[in-house]
Amino acid sequence: xxxxxxxxxxxxxxxxxxxxxxxxxxxxxxxxxxxxxxxxxxxxxxxxxxxxxxxxxxxxxxxxxxxxxxxxxxxxxxxxxxxxxxxxxxxxxxxxxxxxxxxxxxxxxxxxxxxxxxxxxxxxxxxxxxxxxxxxxxxxxxxxxxxxxxxxxxxxxxxxxxxxxxxxxxxxxxxxxxxxxxxxxxxxxxxxxxxxxxxxxxxxxxxxxxxxxxxxxxxx
Amino acid sequence: xxxxxxxxxxxxxxxxxxxxxxxxxxxxxxxxxxxxxxxxxxxxxxxxxxxxxxxxxxxxxxxxxxxxxxxxxxxxxxxxxxxxxxxxxxxxxxxxxxxxxxxxxxxxxxxxxxxxxxxxxxxxxxxxxxxxxxxxxxxxxxxxxxxxxxxxxxxxxxxxxxxxxxxxxxxxxxxxxxxxxxxxxxxxxxxxxxxxxxxxxxxxxxxxxxxxxxxxxxxxxxxxxxxxxxxxxxxxxxxxxxxxxxxxxxxxxxxxxxxxxxxxx
Numbered sequence: 001x002x003x004x005x006x007x008x009x010x011x012x013x014x015x016x017x018x019x020x021x022x023x024x025x026x027x028x029x030x031x032x033x034x035x036x037x038x039x040x041x042x043x044x045x046x047x048x049x050x051x052x053x054x055x056x057x058x059x060x061x062x063x064x065x066x067x068x069x070x071x072x073x074x075x076x077x078x079x080x081x082x083x084x085x086x087x088x089x090x091x092x093x094x095x096x097x098x099x100x101x102x103x104x105x106x107x108x109x110x111x112x113x114x115x116x117x118x119x120x121x122x123x124x125x126x127x128x129x130x131x132x133x134x135x136x137x138x139x140x141x142x143x144x145x146x147x148x149x150x151x152x153x154x155x156x157x158x159x160x161x162x163x164x165x166x167x168x169x170x171x172x173x174x175x176x177x178x179x180x181x182x183x184x185x186x187x188x189x190x191x192x193x194x195x196x197x198x199x200x201x202x203x204x205x206x207x208x209x210x211x212x213x214x215x216x217x218x219x220x
Numbered sequence: 221x222x223x224x225x226x227x228x229x230x231x232x233x234x235x236x237x238x239x240x241x242x243x244x245x246x247x248x249x250x251x252x253x254x255x256x257x258x259x260x261x262x263x264x265x266x267x268x269x270x271x272x273x274x275x276x277x278x279x280x281x282x283x284x285x286x287x288x289x290x291x292x293x294x295x296x297x298x299x300x301x302x303x304x305x306x307x308x309x310x311x312x313x314x315x316x317x318x319x320x321x322x323x324x325x326x327x328x329x330x331x332x333x334x335x336x337x338x339x340x341x342x343x344x345x346x347x348x349x350x351x352x353x354x355x356x357x358x359x360x361x362x363x364x365x366x367x368x369x370x371x372x373x374x375x376x377x378x379x380x381x382x383x384x385x386x387x388x389x390x391x392x393x394x395x396x397x398x399x400x401x402x403x404x405x406x407x408x409x410x411x412x413x414x415x416x417x418x419x420x421x422x423x424x425x426x427x428x429x430x431x432x433x434x435x436x437x438x439x440x441x442x443x444x445x446x447x448x449x450x451x452x453x454x455x456x457x458x459x460x461x462x463x464x465x466x467x468x469x470x471x472x473x474x475x476x477x478x479x480x481x482x483x484x485x
Contacts, residue, residue: 050455056255057244058307058451118449120458125444133443186442189305190352190423192252 020089035095039102042070060117067110072198074103075177079205086212097153104150107143135186142179145172177202222294222376224314229370230298236309240452242383247404248353249345257385264344266389275410278326285389291324292316297372299395302434302466308448313393314376319367327411334366335416337408353419359403360416364475370395396468398432429485434466438485
């Protein structure tokens with residue numbers, strides 16, 4: 001990654017450097033905890049709706065699907081940070097850990113909703129489903145890939161692992177994102193639009209990354 | 221309000237509410253989300269309505285719905301409904317046995333299957349504006365399944381005419397099969413010699429068979445059919461075991477004697 005974390009955003013190729021610089025200036029004053037607060041709002045909203053029984057006719061499915069979709073949305077958000085910085089020059093790197101951790105917590109909550117509300121803790125069926133159902137296998141694989149990332153999303157782990165190894169480990173975010181999108185696509189009947197959108201956006205973000213990593217845009 | 225008599229074929233399980241039954245539907249003609257059929261079916265006009273009955277019948281023709289209903293006595297049939305997606309409900313249908321209609325039009329001896337078709341009206345059914353399925357929706361039954369007393373054509377729900385989103389004005393209900401067999405808003409019934417096309421089978425034959433009998437031992441390739449979630453049971457209700465033939469084994473198991481239900485799924 002050529003030590004890009006140390007570079008100033010003004011060095012990045014930015015079609016509108018003026019605006020990007022102003023956004024970066026403003027974002028520098030935003031404390032990271034606001035991201036955690038904003039990230040928790042959809043969960044609080046969902047909880048309030050569940051408590052007041054306003055989640056529609058099948059609240060179990062609604063809770064499960066919304067948590068999964070929120071997980072995917074924050075994963076997309078996390079994956080968008082580097083391309084955003086490289087292409088537009090907006091630097092949100094400070095918020096990436098928070099976004100990643102929020103994504104993980106939504107995926108964890110999605111998994112818990114499946115286990116408790118949907119499967120009713122029928123462990124034998126749960127085990128059989130994880131083993132035999134490709135879309136569930138894929139979802140579990142995605143979760144297991146996110147787990148070490150969440151556990152090492154702290155400064156102590158970065159020091160302990162060393163920057164290079166830590167960054168290598170955190171490339172697991174890419175296959176995890178793909179697993180999440182395929183998991184969604186694999187469970188639907190027929191071919192509705194949304195799962196394709198998630199998969200398409202994730203693949204596009206990964207391609208942008210691969211293009212930069214391959215030196216697709218030479219830097220001055 | 222419809223007038224009808226109760227039926228010995230009804231389950232004594234508590235039915236789902238009208239709101240649940242009419243607000244949570246798979247009817248892709250109106251969209252793929254469960255709420256789409258209720259939200260997108262207001263412009264649908266189930267009146268006037270006629271059903272084309274043709275193929276191997278003695279008296280083919282276009283039968284007006286009023287004409288069809290003039291010849292039958294309506295019953296309330298409270299049936300379990302098991303969706304292939306592993307959720308279920310209990311529904312108080314109002315309808316009459318399909319066999320009554322087939323007897324009236326006269327089934328020719330060579331007829332072995334009954335084919336059904338849903339109406340095609342993309343102007344009233346926004347889901348049909350996309351080729352998400354191969355419209356019109358088609359389904360079929362073997363003749364003995366069609367003549368079985370549990371098999372009904374429903375025209376009502378909770379004592380009222382069928383809501384648009386539930387397949388107004390007339391739909392099939394085959395309670396021992398997955399819900400997708402129970403085709404909605406029927407405009408054509410054909411008696412045939414060969415097995416008729418079925419939309420989901422044509423789309424994904426490895427997942428959706430012609431028989432589609434509810435069977436906890438034969439899984440959908442992508443998910444288990446061993447248990448189901450009863451819609452409306454509450455957040456922490458968990459799952460209930462799925463019953464063979466959706467609990468109608470005593471009545472219908474004989475239809476499939478000698479068949480390998482893992483092969484003819």
